Amino acid sequence: MIEDNVCSNDYASMFIRKTNMNNKEYIKGKETITLDSKEFAEKLVIASEDENEVCGLMFGKDNHVSEITMVRNEKPSPSYFEFSSMEAGEAIFVAMQKKLKLIGVWHSHPQNEPNPSMTDYDYMEAHPGIWTIYSPRFTKWASWIRVGNTIHPVKTMIDYNE
């Protein structure tokens, strides 16, 4: 089954580009990210209760994700997502006020393994940073980063220490 999801949002994309993410720089010494356990558990529950893809943005400092936000999926589907431009913009604005950096994008694959689809691959270019995918069906999660034409896995640890 080929999953066909997308996050084609010009506004969010522009905003993300403005944060000046350079994935080549990003991956140096940052092949591991940690996710705040509470934030992660909450989103995992939400993802597992929704038959459609859920999505959002990840913020934090360095390689630690301290806030995982929800952004409304404008085109609800089990195999597709598209950010609400307003909500994505708001989430970025709020995070900037808190001096948090945008670390990446997350979304769920209700039916599939947490591997990037072809559409994810395409959109990873427009939305740089780390892409974390939750797969509630398989109770798996995985993160990825695209550098050039290659997708690299990013080790994803849950931080229970906060």
Ligand SMILES: [Zn+2]
């Ligand atoms: Zn996907």
